[in-house]
Amino acid sequence: MQSGYVTTPFGRRPMSLALVQRQLATAGIKPGKTADKWKVFRDASEARGLLGLQDRSLAVLDALLSFYPDNELRQDAQLIVFPSNAQLALRAHGIAGATLRRHLGLLVDAGLIVRKDSANGKRYARKDKAGSIETAFGFDLSPLLSRAEELAMLAQKVVADRLAFRRAKENLTICRRDVRKLISAAMEEGAPGDWEAIEAIYIGVLARLPRTPAQSDVHAALDEMELLRGEIINILEMQQNTEKTSTNDAHVERHIQNSKPESIHELEPRSEKEQGAKAGGSDEAPSTPLRNFPLGMVLNACPDIAMYGPGGKIGGWKDLMSAAVVVRSMLGISPSAYQEACEVMGAENAAVAVACILERAGHINSPGGYLRDLTRRAERGEFSLGPVLMALLRGQSGGNRKAG
Template identity: 30%
Template structure:
């Protein structure tokens, strides 16, 4: 038999499960408490606005009676006037709320919703909807909200990591294009575009599981390519300019006494060989005694290859700031790199020592850096 009233409905498993939920003995629930539980349920179950509106109107009908069930009996016409929804939409949403175990229907013999009153006119029972599950499951709503909050934190960290990797990869590609334009970057750029297309907006809750690993891999590959292109600092072989016979003395590769230092290149007294030796113990890599400025120049010319700096960088520096300051710039850069490696556990912020030397020489020329001041500061740090 199909009832014409909105109260008639098919039996649902969810309705039977929700009916088993009950309040604590002699527990009185206020409308405010019920409303708070309904709001938590809406957030935990991610209810749509229309579903929340209907649930909110049902809660507002609770009269705070001292019953063991939270019964309300608003008509569909009342819900339509309060929510602005059609009757068909109201019926559909009520079925959905029952399936979510938020409501339990309590049907009357004729399928109508109404209150039962005693002879004194007091409401003692009702036929309509039972809101007890909304309040009885408030522990479930709290647990679900905590889980959702934790998930949002994890997703935020994942999106932050993706953003960091993306920016690092873009910066590494820009550095490759600037310093090593001859290097083929097409594979990296293609992978970058593909990952950008796969990466969802932050408004999305779920980040693909393998996406963060793909961004981290791309960042590592591009940075490694830039590192290798820059000769990887001190981790490469020295430039071999010895084309002589291998039967000759092995120290033939050391430069002879450098050309006489011109009077116009004499540095200030603060840049004496003794001071440079105290500030830059890396001169021990030279393998020859350093007694005067000519030895400093020879050491700088020899150690230039340790930076991975091209001969053109040395020639440019000599032309701009002279051989003495060029040699001191090489020694200073090498010491700065080694100090940074020792301080940071094997890593250095100077990823391209050769490029650093070239930039340092240019700043010395323009007066942005005073070599004497930098060497003195380095010695103070070492003595401290």
Template identity: 30%
Template sequence: MQTVSNGIGDVRRLADAQWAAAKLADTYQGLPEGISKAMLLDRFERAAPRLGLGDGVVRLVRALVRVTAEQDWIGRTRPIAWPSNDALCEELQRSRSCIQGLIRSAVRAGLVHMKDSGNGKRWGYRDDRGHILEAFGFDLAPLAVRWDEFADLAAARGLEQAQRRHLKRKLGEIRREIRTVCADALHRGYGGFDWHGAVDQALGRLPRTPSLGELEALHETFQALLAAVDAAWVRARQEGQHEPRGVVSEAQKEPTTQPRSEGSTYPSLRQEVVEPSARSALSPSPAEPSRVEAPLSDEVIPLSLVLEAVPEVADYLDDLAGASWEDLVDAVARVAPLMGINLSAMREARDVMGRNRAAVALATVLARWKDGEIRSSAGGYLRAMCEREKVGCLNLLPSLYGLKDRFGKTPPRRSER
């Protein structure tokens, strides 16, 4: 136990935490330049969970800081508040005994220092300019001295909350991908894996307020499940347990958690243009499962034409000058969710058109979506393109040349139309 003077010769016994608050109050020199009491209160409230402070203590400190004036925090005088217990009871809607308990908790936490008058009453008065001349009550100087501590704790909590939001978003994406792959496998009649069990696990309820460690553990668990689902999908496809219905040959499913194989896309990715191939291509031999790809149309589409006709896709490419077909495929895959296109529509486009041709179709959809031509459903527009591709009526070259000319020509007059 220690003792400290209250300024008029009286002394009172303080616990260790109260003595530390008194020592902090003695080092008070005002808030740092440019910091207001509102900023101090904001940082304190954000750091309170890390300090283990309850809502009652936070509300008490908020009520005390609000009754102070801005000039009380510049260092000329101590920031002292002198509301009575009855006023605090009315402000916080708590009983008198509860208010007294909150005051003791705030003092023990080193947030306030009690500066008592001779008769134990709280009072004070100011001059004509609003500066405190004399006051007794709650000395809030420890709050100002601990500004750096509150700011660091608030920043750490903000970083943790950002990580939590990122992990929650990634968990949602992974669980949706698991359900999509399992639904596709069940539709095709694939066996050799508990698809229903994986779907049930992906649909399970997560903890209501999980900690950061729990979210990281859940993320690892669902990532492992997605890898197992992807591997089972590819294994079932390669083993040819059931031939897919409704199409002669379809694109090779690639696991989302594994690197792309060298032959999983068109051989023309290492060239400048998409090579034409017959629409009635025969099914690939089992010896080369990685060469499986949807039949192409007879169109020859240069990559340079796509990048020139749809400059909007450049915002999603790391290196426009050295971009390849693989970069275009990755870019449109990232931009598709922004247009409201779900995974099933993208998967259908890749199965019907092939990866590269589907990327070109998505690029044209992006251009029209940016120009405002597509206002309702970009996913429905892409599915309509897939239907036209199935009957051989989809021509992408005229669309690309038309999109290219939109920057070099003015809109035609009504008479010309």
């Protein structure tokens, strides 16, 4: 291979420092290095967008490689090909002369070939007495060998980006379908909520997508659409919890009216056993009463939940449950895990549990798994929120080990 020095182009073609750097790089090819020329060509073809090349440029590169006799590019071989423009145009599927010169320039600018021009700009080879090529002037293919690994990595990146783009478009299609059908179902069934405003947001997200979206456009739209879907699910969950709470409130009110006056104090905690710990000698786990703890106590123990309430504050149990739904989604707790907690603990106690998890988020690896574990223990009568709230009130949660 004839390298190790810098050659300047013939005639009016300009020289650049980038061209100098590329030529110096070819001089540093590791001794004995080889690469399959068609594998390198396929990688360059895959990465053509990153290299600033067009399909015609690849046709010219393919033609140049066809003039190299071996399938392997070798560091110790003569890597200069010297076809005439007529021969090159013929192998490049009859490309016009001006177009050929333009795409040869693009290949040089992309750093895939280097011109090695003779004194008069002609391409030819000078042979020794044994018939071996001694000196050649034409196009040096050394950059392809030098950049073989780089081109392979660029090709892999393009393939990965294409796959990610396809998946993003698929996810966007599914998310669009989910949002559209959820909005339609909510409107048709008269669910509470400003569904016209939500629908306007949905239409706006789609309107911002260009006719031929780029990958960044699709990812941006997907992020917005997923947030919208999450908000819709939160609204529907809040409605469901509100309906369940209203039913529970009516049940509790009847219970209070039919009990002795002092029985109202059963709604306040008295002991760990009364708050849900398993009673000795009983085969059944006691049911957990609704609103076991004063709301003020919960907010003092878990102040972080307040910022997620309506208007950034919590004025009642309904606000706490609304905030818990928002926090549930933020912490990655699945709707099914939260629903199960509501069924076992009651809606208010489930909201308190989520508030406690938020307060201890830095010590919990899996909030969803942690809530499911608490729910199973509460179902067996082995768990009470009282000790958790008292520990938070005493400010001792910072010394706990990671849970979850």
